Amino acid sequence: MRNGRKALTATVALLASLAGVATALSATASTTPTPPPQNSMVIDVVSANGSGCPLGTAAVTVSPDSKAFTVSYSEFTAQVGADAAATAFRKNCQLGLNVNVPQGYTYAIARVDYRGFAHLEPGAKATQSSVYYFQGEPNTGKTKRSFAGPLDGDWQRTDTFGVGSLSFLPCGEKRYLNINTELRVNAGRSDKRKASFLTMDSTDGNLDTVYHVAWKRC
Structure with a gap:
């Protein structure tokens, strides 16, 4: 018992x-925290400045689940050598995005997937750098990637921000999200008669930059 x-x-x-x-x-x-309802994030491009994104060459699309948005470029290429213009070694684009989110939510950039194509002759080098921040605030995130020739093919890089380093837009405030991206190519010891270039051009529909969003309830 x-x-x-x-x-x-x-x-x-x-x-x-x-x-x-x-x-x-x-x-x-x-x-x-959970994402808001589907199709609830709307983004408008309010400004596009720089040699890498002439008027009408940059576009933004939002994923149906509101967890990411994609920036597509169609004329974003830095180039040296061959018949490249003297100023073509550097291209940049600064986008001002008006990100509309549902009431009671705020967001931060949690991860960014960069894609492009590179052709670098032996001895040539290139860099891709990005800065993104909310209007009126210090830089939210800053990254830089390097490439070295010989190189010929698609490239992809990912920047991930830890939970403790996420910078959320202050709840209830309306501020543009600024994204400033730069490409640079240095001919270095390469044969100057041959072209070297780095691009984020997406004319084939595949080379886009994807920004993954972290959501938080206010």
């Missing part, structure tokens, strides 16, 4: 423990 009582007591204790765990998990789930 004693053994039976001990077994019953142990079973009750186990069930109580499991119930506590379930309650804790339920509470955690209810406070975990």
Whole structure:
């Protein structure tokens, strides 16, 4: 009989423990930030300045689940050598985006996937750098990538920001998201008669920059 009582007591204790765990998990789930409803983020390009994005050559599309948006360029190429213009070694584009989000939510840039194409002759070098920040605030994020020739093919880079380093737009405020991207190519010791270039051009529909968004309830 004693053994039976001990077994019953142990079973009750186990069930109580499991119930506590379930309650804790339920509470955690209810406070975990979730994205707003689908198609609830709308982005307008309010300004596009720079040699890398002449008028009408940069576009933004938002994913249906509101978890990311894509920036597409069609004339963003830095080049040296061959018959390249003296100023073509550097191209930049600064976009001002009006990001409309549902009431009660705010957002931050959590990850960025960059894609492009590079052709660098032996001895040539190139860099791709980006800065993004909310209007009126210090730089939210700044990254820089380097490339070295010989190189010929598609390239892809990803920048990821940890939870502790995310910079959210202050709740209830309207500020443009500024994105400034730059490409540079240096001929270095390469044969100047041959072209070297780095591009984020997306005329084939595949070379886009994808910005992944982290959401938070206000």
